[in-house]
Amino acid sequence: MNEKELQIKTKYACNRWFTFAILVLGAGTIFKLSSLKDAFYIPMQQYMGLNHTQIGMALSTYGMVQTVGLIFSIYLADRFSKKYMISFSLIGVGLVGIYLSTFPPYAGFLAAFAVLAIFGEVIYWPVLLKAVRLIATEKEQGRIFGFLEAGRGIVDTIVAFSALAIFSAMGESAQGLKAGILFFSAVVIVVGIISFFTVPHDEIKEVNESGEKIGKNAAAFQGMINAIKMKEIWVVAFTIFSVYCVYCGLTYFIPFLSDVYAMPATLVGAYGIINQYGLKMVGGPVGGFLADKVTKSTAKYIRAAFVVAAIAMTIIIFLPHESMSIYTGMSLTLGFGAIIFTMRAVFFAPMDEIKVPKEISGAAMSIGSLVGYFPSTFAYTLYGSMLDKSPGLSGYKMVFMTMVGFSILGFFISSYLVRVIKRKQAEDAR
Template identity: 65%
Template structure:
């Protein structure tokens, strides 16, 4: 009888583990499909101009609307992400994006297009992304956080490639016409709606506490606001946010390896596209699992890994600046930039994992992730302009050295912040 009980227990554990990882795969697929419509310009910039009659300025304005809604909306997501269940928010966001995509396929007026990108930002950045991070955090135990976030990033890279190339294939098969662009948009929309429906049946409801310590019924809005205030007052969350800030500031600089290789190494235009794919999708797919493995198996701490990786990044970039670029061949230059990029992608994959290390209570996971998103991703509002202005003001190798030196500065800032974070974690562990 005892043996039978053990067998049943093992069977239940295997079933639960299968469900966990199957749910994780659905979350990854959602994370890889939801942003394809808002990033339509990446694959269909010229068709958007030709068939939707948009100028460069108008496409840029749509992206600005997206950024504005994202920035303002993320403040609200601090409340939303823990007030409503992830089982509601994730499917709603995915299906919402798909419905907006269906409307976009009708090629609405310019103001309709601006509204689409505003809604893409609302569903994708305000009600979805912090909640997805929360769902991933709650899905894994303490020993799996690095791998979970690492595989999330890698998996999204794989889905990015599959979905994007599928849409391009549809566009080509349908004759690269206005109807073909509509077909590609509808493909993106259908994919994200289907994943949203599946998500509803796989993702579990959050347990929302609606009673106080005396067992009295309390308003859920009051509970959510108390959670927001608790998260805002938790200084460790802010330190994690600025850790992400420092890594993301360095990450933004990777974009400028492409013009660097063109201007300094004379990279042919035909190679630039291939390099760009490797630099983004390829490194994302490699960096995610590597970063997750190092965090969980070697360092046993995301914060400690980030500190070491930032140190390696700072030293590597200092060495890179001193290389004789004018005498080096193109392929050594490509290898050096991709090697540096790989280091950054291992960090980008796991820089939300410290949320678990600082022992953030599960009931404020969403608020914590929202705060981390607001400040962690804020370099996107200034870093590209900062780096670009350096290159415009100082053409040639001098401008690139300034950019790369600034990236070192952000890496050093990250080393300081992660050191503070590690000290906080040690104090928490002693107190606990």
Template identity: 60%
Template sequence: MEKKPIRWFTFIILVIGGGTVFKLSGLKDAFYVPMQDFMGLSNTQIGLALSVYGIVQTIGNFASIYIADRFSKRILIPLSLICIGLIGFYISTFPSFYGILIAWGLLALFGEVIYWPVLLKAIRLLGDSTQQGRLFGFLEAGRGVVDTIVAFSALGIFLLLGSGAGGLKAAILFYSICVIVAGVLAYFFLEDDKINTINEQGIEISKNQAAWNGVIRAIKTPEIWVVSLTIFTIYSIYCGLTSFIPFLKDIYGMPAALVGAYGIINQYTLKLVGGPIGGYLADKKFQSSTRYLRFALILAAFAILIFIFMPHEKLNIYFGMCLTLGFGAIVFTMRATFFAPVDEIEIPREISGAAMSIACIFGYSPQLFCFALYGFIIDYFHQSLTGYRIVFALMGFFAICGVIVTTILLKMIAKKKNN
């Protein structure tokens, strides 16, 4: 079988969009305090806006199972990016709290429901089954580069304009313009998808019927659900990485000056490094994304088990930082490649959007409860080492579940190949 060449220019256009699309919905990441000071939002109100975002995302992803394959990416990707930019213009007017709730709901609709599954579908279609690990790995790394450049540029604008209300408005407008530019580029440089309107019996059908047939085929494919469970277990572990920051502060006494630096390394640097490494290992060393994910989950389970029983009260803060960042690096190599098995299970390319949407719905669902669960355990045990050890044990439990799920998936893949 001739190897399919990767269209890198198209890939770069997709990465630019992927690195800018969530900057407005993640405004709190860089501007949490300014949002409170100049937009008049309390901690509870910011939390409620994010809750609305999560609700719209979860419910809306069921609709994206149909939408992602019904319409061309050349329509959906530019439309969603430009609409997000226009919502950003509205947010820059500092609307009322109810306006903020509506804005964040719309950001979830266009970003998570319409854009994200279509982006994943487009990335999958750029290469063959031997290139999926690298494609998704470099997507994660490329998004990290764009994300970092855009975030620090917005922060620079905010500081340059005096760190006041005008600076925050300018930063929001900057985010908005960036995502609109990404949408315009996507419109002019992405190709139209060819929607297959001939069914399995060779009969001509409408595009609507073709999309619904794809939804039914995807839902009836057991391998898609097992891939979704794989993503579920890995994302549950990923949610636990957030607890490393209070852990280092409470148990190791990490000074406030190091918190910011650690956070940047934990979110940006690991993404930049983990993506390409995970993709390379999946494609070149293991020749299978699923086999690599199982190996990494086994490694993560052993690593977190050893980490639980270490004498953390006696260890050096920098050693503790290295340990947690090392574990985080393992998780980021998995997070970068956990959509790659969709190609390995030989899902027909015309239902890629439906498959990715199902994977998003159930794969990302731990965000609905894991952050709250881990936070509750830490608070219940008064930020003691016991509470953190229970959180880490849960992460280890999810890693073991992931090993079992990927083992089942590998057997399904082998059976499919034999047939």
């Protein structure tokens, strides 16, 4: 390689990682407003006049719009350039945040969350995943998605604590809450503007399978149909589905430690931060490294992790929790959570292993998101009903056994995915 070629390669690598850094900034800020409850649940009740049911209804509205909207995203994600989709959605979320800072009436609050779902989940998220997939080589897929998850955790933490600091500095008042919301809004708008000038355009393919020139609408529609008909995408989607079913169960580790181990209130906050942010930051790079360097296949890594998760949770179920220390319980649950976070960080990476054509990457990610995140519509209700029907340790064991069941289901689906990938590799080698 001569000096000029080396300079070109170095410049490309720098541009690529700079673009990735901007994508991480967006991914770490765009959901702060839709997750306002995480930092400001009590202030929202005090100063926005919302009760538990109203906040819950807003989150349910968000979830329903997300589920329906992702169906349309299968078409939209490849219809427009990612430069416009990413910057438009980020700025749109920021503008909705400015509206929320006015403390609108409840109907307006619900409408705002519906629009946040459209911008964040329908327009932004599948296109972000598409952009991340396209920015890395085939051998870097696990690491790039792992770094995305870790980067999100870091940005998420910094932005959230900055908003809390603003709220605290303004006397934890209504004006402080407004300032915190406006801070979230300003950050996401600035990242949206930067994204417009840094994220590259897509090359939208305007020819059909016969090589005939067609319009962008027809090309996007044809891409959507091709993605829907590609069964390998659905196998990846249901692999994600299985991981997410287990992931939803992690929510119940906090009440488990509180009810069974009598975890003090002072430890609840520390455990929650480690569980939500710490594991995300560690699990992302670890999962990516193991997938790329050890198993050399994200699908194989996920399959192996399902086995480890099922065995680990089975052991946890049969341990004598009543006689164990709180720190042992915390270590066990955090260890299990770390396994799931390594899977969650890379579960979209197999889209590259199944050779999804680049021009339908957006549609593929939309299908993966639609099916993969669907457990959020029923898993929490399922697990919660188990705890209500069987209070105490017996209820938690039912939840944990269900998580083992989903892990076993995931093992079989991911095993089939590995076979599908091997078959495609054999076909390509002919």
